[in-house]
Amino acid sequence: MIEKPKDRRARIFFAFSGLSLLLVEASPADFRWVGLTLCVAYLVLGAASWLDLRSRAR
Amino acid sequence: MEQTALFGVIGLALAFDFVNGFHDAANSIATVVATRVLKPLHAVAWAAFWNFIAFAVLGTEVAKTIAKGVVDPSVISIGVIFAGLVGAIFWNVLTAYLGLPSSSSHALVGGILGAGITKAGFGVVVVDGIRKTGVFIVWSPLVGLALGMIAMLLLMWIVARATNIGRTNRVFRKLQLVSAAAFSLGHGANDAQKTMGIILALLIGAGRLGPEADVPLWVVLSAHTAIGLGTLFGGWKIVKTMGNKLTRLQPMGGVAAETAAAITLFFTSARGIPVSTTHTITGAIVGVGTTRRLAAVRWGVARRVLWAWLLTIPGSALVSAGTYLLLEVVK
Numbered sequence: 001m002i003e004k005p006k007d008r009r010a011r012i013f014f015a016f017s018g019l020s021l022l023l024v025e026a027s028p029a030d031f032r033w034v035g036l037t038l039c040v041a042y043l044v045l046g047a048a049s050w051l052d053l054r055s056r057a058r
Numbered sequence: 059m060e061q062t063a064l065f066g067v068i069g070l071a072l073a074f075d076f077v078n079g080f081h082d083a084a085n086s087i088a089t090v091v092a093t094r095v096l097k098p099l100h101a102v103a104w105a106a107f108w109n110f111i112a113f114a115v116l117g118t119e120v121a122k123t124i125a126k127g128v129v130d131p132s133v134i135s136i137g138v139i140f141a142g143l144v145g146a147i148f149w150n151v152l153t154a155y156l157g158l159p160s161s162s163s164h165a166l167v168g169g170i171l172g173a174g175i176t177k178a179g180f181g182v183v184v185v186d187g188i189r190k191t192g193v194f195i196v197w198s199p200l201v202g203l204a205l206g207m208i209a210m211l212l213l214m215w216i217v218a219r220a221t222n223i224g225r226t227n228r229v230f231r232k233l234q235l236v237s238a239a240a241f242s243l244g245h246g247a248n249d250a251q252k253t254m255g256i257i258l259a260l261l262i263g264a265g266r267l268g269p270e271a272d273v274p275l276w277v278v279l280s281a282h283t284a285i286g287l288g289t290l291f292g293g294w295k296i297v298k299t300m301g302n303k304l305t306r307l308q309p310m311g312g313v314a315a316e317t318a319a320a321i322t323l324f325f326t327s328a329r330g331i332p333v334s335t336t337h338t339i340t341g342a343i344v345g346v347g348t349t350r351r352l353a354a355v356r357w358g359v360a361r362r363v364l365w366a367w368l369l370t371i372p373g374s375a376l377v378s379a380g381t382y383l384l385l386e387v388v389k
Contacts, residue, residue: 009348016200027193028186031329034197041204 013046063136070143072284075253078162079288085339086242089312095234105242110286112246118273119330124255127187129174134263138173145169145378160366161334165374172375173382198333199341205318206345230309237316244323245335250281311346318342
């Protein structure tokens, strides 16, 4: 029996979202919006990937 | 004597730029070569042309960050820049030999940091400049990845209704020429400016220019010429890693990856942020790969690339610190 590769996209995107947020505090004030935008974008990508995985599992 | 040393180090800075073009040539053309849109020789000529043209488009903000935003300009001397360049060139050559797409930009920042700190201690570090460069080490590939994925999803949505697959592929092969040109433009703008920054710092340090001086035109032109020539002689070992080993790309994927990376580079160049073109395009290629499935990305290779990223600044800083100490002993 061939084992299906696990889809870890959602988990990785959520991790990227957290990483982007972590760096907001370390960045100069002018560029904080970049980290916040990345955080939100990866949250959305993570949520979309999770929903996609769930719909395929059914 | 000092004048000879000054011109010698300017020559070395331009050699670094040449090696940078050589090392990063793969970034501009990997996807074009991997999808067989252009033959390798035509692809490097195309990239070199756009590398050169970049001087007219995206300003010199990154050059100012390198000259004044890594270590305090008052400690910059011919010795510091020489040692910094030796550290960066050594690191670039080592990673090119190993086939690792590491960052020339961070090698340069690490080199200057190592030599500057060895000369005058940690107090000379320009914290804001390093913070800006530091956060974008992580953010630039993440921006590239997100934009690459979003661009790919958009394109997939657009072509979903296309009935003639052959024609769609042909359209994307042509579009890839445009996206590769845009990426090369961004690469030329961001990377050539780092050499301009080095030369600007040298000229200010040597008292040839005032502290508030802008980058002279001859410096701009010579930096773009050097990076363009370097790209023309490109590094083929890295082309292979970037184009085929990370993930296999079709023309549509190439367009998405290059467009995403170009947008990131235009933004960072305009805002004076020295980022790695290698990190950016790697992120974008991975982003395109993840739209298929995560298994399409070869994570083993991505992990090797990650190690090269993490080690670049400390590695080049260590070499430049050693070189600076050696110079002091010889003096």
